[in-house]
Amino acid sequence: MNPEPETRRRTGGDVLVDVMRKHGITTAFGVISIHNLPLVEAVDRDLQFVEMRHEAAAVNAADAFARASGGIGVALTSTGTGAGNAAGSMVEALTAGSRVLHITGQIESEYLGPGRPAPSRGVIHEFPAQPQLLDAISAHSATIADAKEAAAELESAIARIQSAPSGPASVEWPTDLQYLASPTHQRPTESIPRAASPADPESVARAAELLAGAEAPLIWLGGGAAGAGEILSGLAHRLGAGIFTSNSGRGIVPEDDPLVIGNFATTPAARDLIADADLVLAVGTHFRSNETATYSLSLPSTLIQIDVEPSTVGRVYPAEVALVGDARATLAAITAALGEPTRSDAWPARITEVRDRVRRDLTEYIGGYAEICDAVRTVLPRRSVIARDVTIPSSQWGNRLLPIFDRATNVFPLGGGIGQGLAMGIGAAHARPDVPTLVMVGDGGLAVHLGELASLAGSGAHVIVLVFNDGGYGVLRNMQEKNGFRRSGVDLHTPRFDLLAASMDIPYHLVQGAGSIAGALASAVDRTGPTMIEVDVAALDPVPGAFVPPVHVPSEARS
Numbered sequence: 001m002n003p004e005p006e007t008r009r010r011t012g013g014d015v016l017v018d019v020m021r022k023h024g025i026t027t028a029f030g031v032i033s034i035h036n037l038p039l040v041e042a043v044d045r046d047l048q049f050v051e052m053r054h055e056a057a058a059v060n061a062a063d064a065f066a067r068a069s070g071g072i073g074v075a076l077t078s079t080g081t082g083a084g085n086a087a088g089s090m091v092e093a094l095t096a097g098s099r100v101l102h103i104t105g106q107i108e109s110e111y112l113g114p115g116r117p118a119p120s121r122g123v124i125h126e127f128p129a130q131p132q133l134l135d136a137i138s139a140h141s142a143t144i145a146d147a148k149e150a151a152a153e154l155e156s157a158i159a160r161i162q163s164a165p166s167g168p169a170s171v172e173w174p175t176d177l178q179y180l181a182s183p184t185h186q187r188p189t190e191s192i193p194r195a196a197s198p199a200d201p202e203s204v205a206r207a208a209e210l211l212a213g214a215e216a217p218l219i220w221l222g223g224g225a226a227g228a229g230e231i232l233s234g235l236a237h238r239l240g241a242g243i244f245t246s247n248s249g250r251g252i253v254p255e256d257d258p259l260v261i262g263n264f265a266t267t268p269a270a271r272d273l274i275a276d277a278d279l280v281l282a283v284g285t286h287f288r289s290n291e292t293a294t295y296s297l298s299l300p301s302t303l304i305q306i307d308v309e310p311s312t313v314g315r316v317y318p319a320e321v322a323l324v325g326d327a328r329a330t331l332a333a334i335t336a337a338l339g340e341p342t343r344s345d346a347w348p349a350r351i352t353e354v355r356d357r358v359r360r361d362l363t364e365y366i367g368g369y370a371e372i373c374d375a376v377r378t379v380l381p382r383r384s385v386i387a388r389d390v391t392i393p394s395s396q397w398g399n400r401l402l403p404i405f406d407r408a409t410n411v412f413p414l415g416g417g418i419g420q421g422l423a424m425g426i427g428a429a430h431a432r433p434d435v436p437t438l439v440m441v442g443d444g445g446l447a448v449h450l451g452e453l454a455s456l457a458g459s460g461a462h463v464i465v466l467v468f469n470d471g472g473y474g475v476l477r478n479m480q481e482k483n484g485f486r487r488s489g490v491d492l493h494t495p496r497f498d499l500l501a502a503s504m505d506i507p508y509h510l511v512q513g514a515g516s517i518a519g520a521l522a523s524a525v526d527r528t529g530p531t532m533i534e535v536d537v538a539a540l541d542p543v544p545g546a547f548v549p550p551v552h553v554p555s556e557a558r559s
Helices: 012-022 037-046 055-069 081-096 130-136 147-162 175-180 201-213 229-239 268-276 327-337 346-365 369-379 392-398 421-431 443-448 452-459 474-482 497-503 517-526
Strands: 027-030 048-051 073-077 100-106 140-143 169-174 217-221 242-245 260-262 279-283 303-307 321-324 386-388 437-442 463-469 508-511 531-536
Touching (some): 012 147, 012 175, 027 055, 027 421, 037 048, 048 452, 055 421, 073 081, 100 147, 130 140, 140 147, 147 169, 169 175, 201 279, 201 303, 201 327, 217 229, 229 242, 242 346, 268 346, 303 327, 346 369, 369 517, 386 392, 386 421, 392 437, 421 443, 421 452, 421 463, 437 443, 463 517, 497 508, 497 531, 508 517, 517 531
Parallel strands (some): 027 048, 073 100, 100 169, 140 169, 242 260, 303 321, 386 437, 463 531
């Protein structure tokens, strides 16, 4: 570490550190640049700065840090191209409603001028439309236009991040104002998040009345139900209600609860159960297309829907009772108003039977993957984050069969973008350094950001990279084959992962066939740094059934 000068001038980096400390934020992820030097230097000196190799990965890591910690993730990027590189990952954070503070550089303030975007003046790294870009990919965006307003702009961004519904914020900070901002000259300001309004009392009373009279109730949980798990668990058992979830709602009620069916709503057994239900209570879900078989799934006409976002309620399925408000507060009000429910032992017993059947059916179908699924859950600590990239094991069984006990441990690209899993794993590992983090990734997805293996090795984070190697994009291969399409763009040149791991000084294990995955995972859990485990998909025994993504293809387009 470089020695500190006896008299060091404080800069905008110190302003950022002060704001981060005020909100209990300990870590930032980023790529150093001439356009963020004061910020990186201060965070690296006083807090924790994790060096990433690409701006997109820095945002992914900050996103996962926020999801796994329950706090705010910070990403520092450069201006122009650097901010553009971060855009895709900011779209993911926006889709997921993640609490990410993205601070990007900007050219010197004297060249910005009023009324942007203006014609380019030729300043290096200039991108006149950067504010419009940041506005499109963020729930809140702002420009620091005065060195004395830096803390106020950061506080406003944090207030929006923490408001309901949550989402990421971007702040662009001109380079000169990073150097000129001083903690002693900041305008006093406070961060006051906007709270969700309480749900309508008459609607709460009506919801309680319908729930009390339901004989065959179901609950459907999305990510917006986070934080209400204890109330939901109590309500489900009081009503004898089965719990379905979206992918994002998994683990809100731990999946070892006998009433949790989980992310299996479109399976034949689950469809039959839903057809016999007389009420669904939906909490914080968008009823996404991939979780409703492109909206072909039928639900009971009695739907009670709770969401903090008014436009979500009734958008996919008509809601008999629409409740706009915070999920936890609204459910607490419903529970308080609930009379003696109508219930029998037969409906909960059927729920548990369906829960067991859908898991048994999928376990049989995935063949040799079942051993890996069991080993992951047996060896990995309950608090460990599982960061899943877009790959067959993730989409076929990782998002349904692999038990999740805490929503914060289920980290995946909600927007469906490939290649984000490794960086997410790095971010999650820094949020929960006391337990190992598992990254599930395919060879194709890992290749998107191979450079982040160097970030992982450099950080020394306890991350187990479980790479499933099938020599390309297996999901798309299966889709092309099923629909009679020409096989194109899916067979990739794949690196030697043993040599790649060795070049990073990362321990490596190869899994070929049955019997070796549990030992490899146990060895990786026992050490405190990164490990790579390669699974030879071609050697899986029994051979897994094919997985085809639930994407609608018009019948006229098939051969």
